[in-house]
Amino acid sequence: MKGDRKYILMFLLPAAVIMSIFLYYPFFKSLYFSFFRTKGFFEKTFVGFDNFARLFRDELLAASTLHTLELMLYVIVFQVGIALLLAVLVDNISKGKAFFRMVFFFPVVISGTAIALLFVLFYNYQFGMLNNLLQSWGIDKVLWLGDSTALKAVAIPTVWHYVGFYFVLFLTAMSKIPSDFYEAAKLEGISGVKKTFMLTIPLILSDIKVVITLAITGTLKVFEFIFVLTRGQNGTEVLGTYMYKKAIVDQNFGYGSTIAIYIVVFGVLLSILANRLLKREEITY
């Protein structure tokens, strides 16, 4: 159409401007900062790859990475696993589908911070709901947020929060499977668990792949639960909270940016790895 060039530019401009200023420029600036030792915002000295060398010596960072990976394991196994199980079940029932879809999504719309605060009330040693329950059964109280259990305790709300999200994605994928596949299976006498493993799951494998990638990148962004529940104490420091501590609390912008870059690279590598491991041909109906 005549004059399209003008409209293309005009319509793309606002988004391009705001994203350049608040997304792309800051990203490259972070990369730039990672080569400097900083004091506040305005005093900085170029140190080459010193910050990156420091990454490899930083034991707290190594610990945060391990905690993040452990959390990721729980998320992939339990969050994705439970979501898949629930989706298979709801796909196979006849009554109440709408109810379960609605209810399972509740935690997703709630902010992680509110959920974390709720779990503060559950986990509190002296007066928390869980220890109340244990005491009423005559069992000793447990230090839920203590050294040995804290990371697992934090993993529970993390997993619970997003099960409903992946559940809906799986359910949608399953509803797209043409019904003649199931009819054919029925003629062959395949039903129940066998049908699920031989038919449903292989057919939605590409969606499972997408969900696992989302779960991996999502876990790298975990922040609220740890910030509110433990502040990174007792072996729960993850990459997000550690970056926050270095960059914002300690105002160490240079090294903080280096950690941020490390998180990005780590995320990209993990996503590529997951896609390689789960590589399969796309199925189109």
Added chain:
Amino acid sequence: MQPIVQGKLVNRPAAKRKINVNLNSAVMYAILIVWSMTTIYPLFWVMNNSFKVSRDVMNNSFSIAWNPVTVNYTTAFERINIFKSYGNSLIMSGSTVLLVLLFGGLAAYVLARFRFRGRRYIYSILYASLLIPAFATVVPVYQLLIQWKIVNTHLGLILPHTAGNLTFATLVLAGYMATIPKELEEAAFIDGCNRWSMFTRVFLPIARPAFASASIFVFLWSYNDLFSAIIFVNKENVRPIVALLSEISSQYGTDFGLMATAVTLTVFPVLIVYLFIQKYIEKGLTEGAVKG
């Protein structure tokens, strides 16, 4: 689902099968009900406890508050001024949604309906920017906000949130707009629409479902984002609700009644809205998230 003929012919195996099927579905329903209890009961528990004094939350958190007290609500509204934070959240997340829909809608329209050089290139940039977490932009953005003197103002959260959510919204909206039939566009063109009125009169109304679902997700992510909020807008007069919650947990960590009330006040308005717009959310998820 036994065919009737078969059921008549061989009666006993069919009956056995039926019991089996019933047992199976009983187990399935049991599992589903257990999980729905984990999503319903905690919400009931926290609301119930918000109507008790702290001492009772600590000692009898399971009892029903038959004689509700409103002391926690008075504290929340008077001492903590939770209303102010609500207002802040609505202003900041609402503006973010409007800006994202406007800018994202325009960009999506161009990407979906125009053929021009560099289009694929823009798509690759958009997909790549999905990989940039807030951690990787926070320090320079903070610096920028300080230089522009908009740190601790509403704008100081609106702008970074808009930039952060534009990618997702643009991709979802462009995906939807690409499915709108070309004939419609041609008809509008013959009727004398220029590109701008084409956007406002044709694409905006037709893509309404996509706009609705994108706005819901952008709103939720903006409303729920603690990380940016505690860095960019953590002064009392601009603090959004999530930052206030985090503040309450560190300041009033022993006042269980107040914490229960704060959670209740944050969660239930969102839940109620969710119940009304639920169908758009699922629509958005099925159309958008698979791409994101």
